[in-house]
Amino acid sequence: MTVQLDPARVTQVSSLTAQYILTQQQKYLPRAVPVPLSQKTAMAGFFSPQLLDRVRILVLRSERIADPDFYPMLQGLGFKSLPAQSGMAAITLCDVVVSHGAFSNGLLFHELVHVEQYRQLGIPRFAELYVRGFLSGGQLRSNSFGSERVLIGWPIRVGSE
Numbered sequence: 435m436t437v438q439l440d441p442a443r444v445t446q447v448s449s450l451t452a453q454y455i456l457t458q459q460q461k462y463l464p465r466a467v468p469v470p471l472s473q474k475t476a477m478a479g480f481f482s483p484q485l486l487d488r489v490r491i492l493v494l495r496s497e498r499i500a501d502p503d504f505y506p507m508l509q510g511l512g513f514k515s516l517p518a519q520s521g522m523a524a525i526t527l528c529d530v531v532v533s534h535g536a537f538s539n540g541l542l543f544h545e546l547v548h549v550e551q552y553r554q555l556g557i558p559r560f561a562e563l564y565v566r567g568f569l570s571g572g573q574l575r576s577n578s579f580g581s582e583r584v585l586i587g588w589p590i591r592v593g594s595e
């Protein structure tokens with residue numbers, strides 16, 4: 435089932451998503467730590483030194499990231515398969531990356547691409563593209579990157595900080 439949202443509703447959901455990102459970032463930032471030197475070294479050349487120094491990471495041990503509190507509203511509009519944040523390997527909240535397990539280099543690399551996207555786009559625009567990606571087909575796909583279709587296509591310019 436495809437659900438269409440009118441432009442005003444897309445704007446509203448994008449704004450709520452941006453608020454969710456900001457709230458979660460502030461919640462996890464106090465416990466987050468810098469990227470270990472060994473992984474900074476592994477990522478050097480792909481991301482700017484400033485980005486690698488600024489980003490903070492957190493591995494959750496006995497808690498899961500909470501879903502946005504506007505999910506019930508979206509479900510009321512007909513969205514049946516919203517991406518469960520608790521089921522994601524990790525989530526990037528601007529420059530704070532929160533994971534449900536240890537950071538492999540592959541996982542960290544993927545999330546650092548999002549950090550760079552946030553840097554270039556800002557939280558409001560990042561949230562809007564995420565929501566638009568989801569609405570343009572993410573809900574019809576079973577893979578967790580369905581909601582990232584628009585973001586994955588975003589041409590990032592690495593090292594331009």
Ligand SMILES: [Zn+2]
Nearest residue numbers: 544545548582
């Ligand atoms: Zn991603």
